Structure formats: C-alpha cells, structure tokens
Amino acid sequence: MAATAFDAAEASFLGTSPFTLRAHTRGRLNVGPDNTLELVWTLSPSAHFTIASDNLLLREDGSATDLRIVDAGADPVTQSPRVYLESTSGEYLSASDDPGKVLGWAPHRKAWEVWVVEPKTPEVAAAELLRLGFTVLPGVLTGDEIAAMKETLAEAEHGKGNEVQVRVHDLVSLGPQFVKPAVDALICGTLSEVLGSSVRCATWSANTLLPHATRSGLGWHVDYPYHDIDLDKRPPSDVWLGTQVLWLLDDFLDDGSNGGTLFLPESHRDTNKVPSAVEAVWNGGPDTLTAGGTARRLTQASGGTAGAVLIAHSAWWHRQSINKSAAHRRVLLGNYTPSYVVPKDSMERQWREAHDGADPALSEPERARFADLWLGSEHRGSRRGNYH
Numbered sequence: 001m002a003a004t005a006f007d008a009a010e011a012s013f014l015g016t017s018p019f020t021l022r023a024h025t026r027g028r029l030n031v032g033p034d035n036t037l038e039l040v041w042t043l044s045p046s047a048h049f050t051i052a053s054d055n056l057l058l059r060e061d062g063s064a065t066d067l068r069i070v071d072a073g074a075d076p077v078t079q080s081p082r083v084y085l086e087s088t089s090g091e092y093l094s095a096s097d098d099p100g101k102v103l104g105w106a107p108h109r110k111a112w113e114v115w116v117v118e119p120k121t122p123e124v125a126a127a128e129l130l131r132l133g134f135t136v137l138p139g140v141l142t143g144d145e146i147a148a149m150k151e152t153l154a155e156a157e158h159g160k161g162n163e164v165q166v167r168v169h170d171l172v173s174l175g176p177q178f179v180k181p182a183v184d185a186l187i188c189g190t191l192s193e194v195l196g197s198s199v200r201c202a203t204w205s206a207n208t209l210l211p212h213a214t215r216s217g218l219g220w221h222v223d224y225p226y227h228d229i230d231l232d233k234r235p236p237s238d239v240w241l242g243t244q245v246l247w248l249l250d251d252f253l254d255d256g257s258n259g260g261t262l263f264l265p266e267s268h269r270d271t272n273k274v275p276s277a278v279e280a281v282w283n284g285g286p287d288t289l290t291a292g293g294t295a296r297r298l299t300q301a302s303g304g305t306a307g308a309v310l311i312a313h314s315a316w317w318h319r320q321s322i323n324k325s326a327a328h329r330r331v332l333l334g335n336y337t338p339s340y341v342v343p344k345d346s347m348e349r350q351w352r353e354a355h356d357g358a359d360p361a362l363s364e365p366e367r368a369r370f371a372d373l374w375l376g377s378e379h380r381g382s383r384r385g386n387y388h
Contacts, residue, residue, distance in 0.1 A: 122189030125311065129194055129243075133268035134312040136303035140184060146249050146306055148177055150330060153206055153249075161210070164217040165320075168206040169345070171332065172354040172374075176361035178204075179354065181247050181309075182334055183362075183369035190311060191336050194240050198339035201347055201373040202242065208330045209259040209323035216259070216320040220278040220289070223314040224335050224344050226271065234271040234315070241341055242314030247332035252297075252304030259323035261298045261310070262290055268313035275317055290321070297321070339376050347374040 056064055120128075120137055128135040152174050157166040171178040181187075182204055191199050202224055209217070221227060223244040226234060235241065252260035267275060274282075277289045289295040298304040312318070314335065323329050335344065351374040362370065371379055 120186075120190075122186060122193050125186075125190040126193030129190070129311055129313065132265055133316045134263065134265070134310060135190070136298075137186060137190075137309045137311070138303055138305065139307050140186065140309045141181065141247060141249070141307040143307070145177065145180075149332075150249055152177070153208065153330060154328075156206075157208055161208070162217075163210065164213050164215060164323075165210060166208045168208075170350055170353070171204050171206060172350050176359045178332075179359070179362060179370055180366060181332055183366050183373060184309075185365070185369075187245065187309060187311070188369055188373075191243060191245075195243065195336060195338050198377045199373060200337050200339050200341065200343055200376055201334060202337045202341065202343040203333070203335040203345045204347075204350070206330060206332050208328050209320070211323060211326050211328060213259070213323045216322045218320045220275075220281060220317055220319045222317060223312075225337065225341055226315045231272050231274070237269050237271050237313075237315065240313065240338070242335055242337040244312050244314050244316070245334040245336060246310040246312075247334075248304060248306055248308050248310070249330040249332065250327070251306050252299050252329075253325065254299045256297050256299065256321060257323075258325040258327060258329040259321045260304055261318055262295045262321050263298070263312070263316060263318035264289065264294065265296055267317040268315045271315040278317060290319075336373070351375055 120135070125135045125137060153168060156168045156174060160166050160168070168174075172182075182201060188199070223242065225241050229241075246261070250258065252258065264275060264278075275289075277287075277294070281287045281289070296302070298310060304310075314337075337343070351371070354370075359367075
C-alpha cells in the first residue's frame with residue numbers, strides 16, 4: 001500500500017469534533033479535539049495515543065508504537081473517511097486481550113483498516129438518509145442489552161419459522177427491553193427530520209436468519225407501505241411514506257457469510273420505477289446485482305456491527321442474502337411512517353398488551369414516545385390519556 005501524506009492539521013476528520021475509528025478487531029479508537037487517540041479493546045483497558053508529525057502513533061508516555069497511519073480515503077458510497085494503520089516493524093497487527101499490552105502482534109494481519117465514524121446528530125443522520133437512502137448509526141445498543149434480547153428471542157423463536165428464518169412479532173409483549181430501542185431519542189429525532197413531527201410505528205418485530213441455510217428468504221423488494229402501492233400511484237421520492245429501521249444484534253460479517261443485507265444505494269430516488277436489473281431477476285434472469293454488480297452489502301467494515309442501527313427509506317431496493325454460517329443472525333425490525341399512513345400491524349393492541357405503556361422500567365420521555373409512536377400523537381385508543 002503506497003503511503004500518502006496524512007497531516008492531522010489538514011485532515012478534515014481530525015477537526016474539532018471527536019469521532020470514532022472502528023476496526024475489524026472489535027477495538028475502537030476515539031479521537032478528541034486535541035488529536036489524542038484512545039484505543040479501547042473489548043477485553044482490555046484503554047490507552048491514550050497522540051499522532052506524531054510523521055503519522056506515528058505515540059503512547060501516553062511519549063514512547064513510539066509500531067503503528068503508523070499510512071493512507072486515508074473515503075468510502076465510495078457513504079463518503080465516510082477511513083484510514084489505514086500498518087506496522088512499521090514489518091510485523092502484523094492484531095488485538096491483544098492481555099491487560100499488560102495495548103497492542104499485540106500476530107502473523108495473520110498485515111494491515112489494519114479502520115473506518116472513521118463521526119458521531120451523528122439527527123440532522124447529520126437525516127442528511128445522509130436523504131442523500132443515499134440509508135444511514136448507519138453505530139453503537140446504539142450496548143453489549144448487555146444485546147445479550148438480554150438475544151436470550152429472550154431464542155426462547156420466543158422456539159418452534160416457529162421455516163428452514164431459513166424465524167420472525168417474532170409483537171415484540172413489546174416480551175418486555176420493556178424491546179420497547180427502549182424503538183423509542184430511542186436519536187432514532188426518533190432522525191425519523192422526525194424526514195417524516196415530520198408526527199411519526200407512527202407501523203410494524204415492530206424481530207427476524208432471525210438460521211444457520212447453514214441454502215437459500216435466502218426474501219429477494220429484491222421495497223418495504224411498507226410502498227410494496228402495497230402500485231408504481232404509478234406512488235408519490236415522488238421527496239414525499240416520504242416510510243422508513244425501515246434495523247437494529248443489529250449480531251455483526252454482519254465482512255465475507256457476507258451470515259446474510260448481510262444487500263442494497264442498491266440511492267435507489268429510493270425513483271419510487272415509480274423498478275430497477276432494470278431487479279426486473280431482470282424477477283423475469284428469471286441472473287442476479288447481476290448480487291454477483292459482482294452494483295449492489296452493496298452491509299458489513300462490519302461499512303458499519304454493520306452488533307449494536308448499530310440502519311435506517312433506510314422504505315422505497316430503498318434491498319434483499320436478504322443467505323446465512324451460510326454456523327450461527328444465528330438476528331435483527332430487530334421497525335417500520336415507521338408519517339401519522340397519516342395506516343400502520344400495518346395493530347399497534348394499539350400491542351400498546352395495551354404492554355400494560356398501556358406504563359412499565360416503570362421506561363422513563364417518562366420513553367413512555368411518551370412509546371404512546372406517540374404506537375397510538376399516534378393524539379393517542380387515539382389510549383385508556384390512560386396523554387403522558388405529556
């Protein structure tokens with residue numbers, strides 16, 4: 001890899017706003033406004049680094065590491081910046097779980113590709129959503145939250161589904177831990193930016209792709225409500241009728257082996273047209289989009305790590321892929337619409353079955369958003385009135 005100049009003073013993503021560098025090795029680098037780096041491993045204590053003039057990372061005590069920033073670029077789809085780190089000693093970088101070491105070395109990795117993920121406000125996330133048809137918000141769910149939900153879902157999935165996948169509906173009946181993600185303030189703020197001030201949740205479920213599958217469960221499609229509207233009746237793309245939101249409970253592996261979502265960037269821009277390559281697949285032709293074509297896959301490298309949330313325009317063309325791995329791959333699925341779109345599921349019934357949204361595990365703002373999203377801003381069907 002050819003080294004390129006990477007001056008912290010000139011790099012736009014080493015500016016005044018902190019951001020996160022996320023690596024494939026389950027570590028992360030936090031960069032502060034003074035260009036101090038904090039490297040955090042999953043099982044190790046954190047350590048602080050600074051960037052020397054020759055792009056070498058220095059430890060907190062000023063000693064040099066064997067790690068240098070050698071290249072920088074941008075993802076061609078999201079335009080999110082990324083940097084590459086390499087060992088200056090010719091050895092290979094890997095994470096170390098030894099508390100006495102910050103960096104370990106092993107012969108299986110020559111370079112470390114690190115993606116820069118800027119903290120997203122609702123305004124920033126919405127701007128990306130409007131431009132690309134999707135946005136990824138990292139680290140929304142914690143490891144403890146994920147573990148608890150996966151344990152509950154494993155029980156709820158028993159005896160359901162087919163050889164490819166299991167869908168669990170009425171998630172709020174499984175406990176408040178399944179309400180909190182749906183009413184997260186960052187998610188709701190982003191949705192309000194694109195759908196308006198009055199947003200409804202139209203569906204709320206979980207989907208698990210089962211291991212060792214030989215086919216996918218769903219081909220190229222759009223989501224509710226667009227899949228229920230004739231092409232010539234759909235409004236233009238600047239009139240949003242819905243968004244589909246995925247909470248990742250597992251990593252979407254970089255090799256695609258556990259069924260990471262495939263999608264067509266910017267395909268939301270023409271809501272009245274089926275992409276020609278998709279039409280060809282429907283007519284029995286080869287799926288050129290998937291096999292080396294223009295489709296993109298959500299993976300760890302592009303933000304598809306456990307705890308992240310993907311928000312997409314409901315007219316965004318996408319499809320499942322096959323989970324060939326030996327492990328389950330789980331997501332939570334929420335569809336959100338403007339209040340004038342009729343919800344797909346019976347959300348009022350779900351709200352009532354969740355003790356009228358009054359679970360003490362929810363904060364007052366969470367209860368209010370729960371009532372707004374499930375009942376509408378007027379709280380029609382509420383037996384307890386408005387929580388505001």
